[in-house]
Amino acid sequence: MKRPGGILSGIVAIAVSAVVFLVPFAFIFLTASKTRAESALLEFSLPTEWAIWENLVAVVEARDYMLLTAFVNSTILTVASIAIMVVFAAMVGYVMQRRPNRWTPLLNALVLAGLIIPPAVVPTIWVLQRLGLYATLGGLILIEVAFGLSFCVLLFRAFVATIPREVDEAAIIDGAGPVRLFFQVVLPLLRSVIVTVVIVQAVAVFNDFQNPLYFLPGDENATVQLTLYNFRSQFTTQWNLLFMDILLITVPPLIMYAFFNRQIVAGLTSGAVKG
């Protein structure tokens, strides 16, 4: 797939991508570096007075260092719920694909329902209260798992189909039981889709603000998205601090992506997944 005009088209692509994708981020960064008065003008310009450090300190210190608490909470929430979600969903997607029976359409419908139906807030709180999990981080973790399962099952089911059954058979002949077959043979082959699921769902959970708002009330339970409210109330917005906050809470997903990006490439080029 070599292209003669590669360099030229590459330059065009870089220019277009810069305008379409980088300008908005430059705007966020520049606004986050301005003083309050200047940021209120919402202009795309260099700050006349760089206030990046002051803004950073103000955002971190706001509401008694709420952002730091929020980072800890969001990290625990994201890591735990993603770990559970991936394993549970892979198990379901795997059995659904490998062992279709007359119940499979019903299961398909249930999975789709999870994507389609918006969660019911008040009844969910009742269930959580009954279980003693309301307003606990553990409860919110399970909520995120429940709401994210459908998406993951869908992806896993589709990609398990790309693993030839011969792989399973070979392992079975070698004497592998069902648990070993799944965890030691199949799961490693799903690496690229696992990475995809982890990135997508981790971003979704980390950036979620509706569920924490309802299911985990209380300042000490804040998650990162809720810190945006510190700078954006009904009547006034401190644009510089708001954009600084947006910038700061985008850093963890960015690091995660940078880390996993190599994994995607590694997983894909190893040729483990063949159609």
Added chain:
Amino acid sequence: MTTTVLRPPRTRRRDPRSHYPMWFYLPAAAVYGTLFVVPTVASFYFAFTRWSIAGSEFIGLENFVLFFQEPYLLRGLINTVVYGALTSGLKVVLGLLLGVYLTSQIIARSYLRSVVFFPVLVSTVGVGVTFSVLMDPAEGLINRVLEVLGVAGPGWLTDPSLALVSVALVDVWKGVGLATLIYIAGIVAIPQEYFEAARVDGATRVQNLRYVILPLLWPATSTVIILSLIGGLRSFDLIWTMTRGGPGFTSDVIASVIFKQYQAGFWGLSAAGNVVLFLLVSALMVPLYWGLSRREVER
């Protein structure tokens, strides 16, 4: 759990019962059943009640009658379908083109991949706030640039006929990275032999795309369609952040109508709205899903 069944020892054909045990469903089913299915069933019951903070009272189908009388419901329905079709269509087309482009031999490939995926990482609220500012009719960067070029920019979010489309474009901007990623994963998984065979046959780039890549990418395409269409039909938070369904009701979708009812304390009514939304999305998705997975099997 597997039941004990007499079976011949050392059978050569695999017995699905033993190798793919049903209990693999259990952990997911427990969480999903308790925290999603049970509350959802409960809320479907409440769709038939006048339910507010004061309590609930069974009123039969009255909520549904009321819901369909919402004066701006028709607009919301049309907007929902337009938004879903527009966002998922663009994500499929752009995602595929970007996917193909970003797997070919180009300069700055990993930079481009990262940049395209970058918006996926930013929170919806952050994206919504940023673009609301950029799309401001007088002060916004977009219209200022257009002004320099001698074009009078429209009121992206304030013109009633344009607001919904503007939000849809931002949705595509934010979501196309994910579609691209899924396509890249699919393309890289295509064995090189196929391309070599095509090259031996003297296939052009377009033929390559049409006869080799597209058919083999079917699982990726169906995943992108399903995820983005469902996401688009249910979409709400970006619209809410950027326009609140406005100006007036002109960019309302069903999900935002339902949200406004919930927020007004009409819980029974909004539960009924959710049932309607569920039926609508199912009516569109189930045939599509069925068709897509059938093609997948046939492949």
Added chain:
Amino acid sequence: MFSIHRPPGPARVAGAAAAAAATLALTACGSSGGDDGTLTILVDNTEATVDSVQALADAYTAANPDTEIDLELRPGGSEGDNIVKTRLQTGDMPDLFFYNSGSLLQALAPEQNLVDLSGEPFMDAVAETFQEGVRSDDRVFGVPVGNAVGGGVLYNLPAYEDLGLEVPRTWDEFTANNQAILDAGDAAPVIQTYGPDSTWTSQLFVLADNYNVLAAEPDFAERYTANEAHYADTPAAMAGFEHLQEVNEAGFLNEDFASASYADGLAALASGEGVHYPMLTNAITELRATDPDALDDIGFFALPGEDPDDVGVTTWLPGALYLPQTTDDQAAAEDFLAFAASVEGCDAQTEAVGVTGPYFIDGCTIPEDVPPGVAQLQEYFDAGLTAPALEFLSPVKGPALEQITVEVGSGIRSAEDAAALYDEDVKKQAQQLGLEGW
């Protein structure tokens, strides 16, 4: 949701939230305070609410060192309404919470969820006018925080001086003033702000016209509640929608009305880029924080109607502190409420956020040197020319009014059509409340 209840607060202050909040030193708090001498109060995140309640809390804890008071902040607006209702419904409300009075309070089913305060001695100090706004049957639920608020037109005093204009006493005079301003060509006659977070500001033409509605139809509120009178079939009530349509059609609005925010509107008013801004007087508190020098340039008059001899202002009650039935520590919470209903409580608020109008607590006074806008509002109160907004006379208020008025003000929908649509919207609310006659 509802607009005007948006500013539920006693007053809203702009200013560095971070800086202000950092000094609050909020300690981490559970979602409900225990009986360990800690009271938790749920308040919305507008700085004015936070500052006022914090001022009360600081003054209270100075006198009662054994008690610790934590504020738990929630978002305002739509999410805020959801949170208050959800937490009441699920029994997870802290010891006290701050919320609107009037029809929004009625939507919380107060008789089921809140503690009746009517027998408490401290309620004797709370003005009867206010108690009306937090009453359900013969039970009373809240203690006010903040001042009486007027709804009318904030205007730029220097512009009036330059053009030699008089405060209008009728809608026709108002229109003539607008035309004069338009002809002068320096400023927009009427400021409107329909940006996504500010749509609530569009309702003032309708809601602040209630004094004029009641002047023409004294029994409108009762008949409206009973489904006998409506906006579409009551000319005096429809006038608000018509006026909004008129200012749009006459080209009186600021150019960026479709995307401008409330803050933009206040800035335009202060700088003289716009001359009239139909608004609530607690906007004055907001200006005090962002642009204190501008306060001397801002005046206030009631939204003009038809009758030059009967000019009065529509008033709003401030929000209140409420005691949920699920509180763990009722005695301590009531002691705090008693403090909020005292002269010391008023003084603590005055010092922290200033005043925008009279208090509703017996014996509370406001300082002599108030800004001109506040003084002009006070004149209406002194002359007894006030009438409550409809949301304090009737529990019926449709949730979609602000979208409807945005459409009228943007020229998308006619006044007549809008009034009919709003009547439909209101029906849902009335049915949910189970009112008779709907």
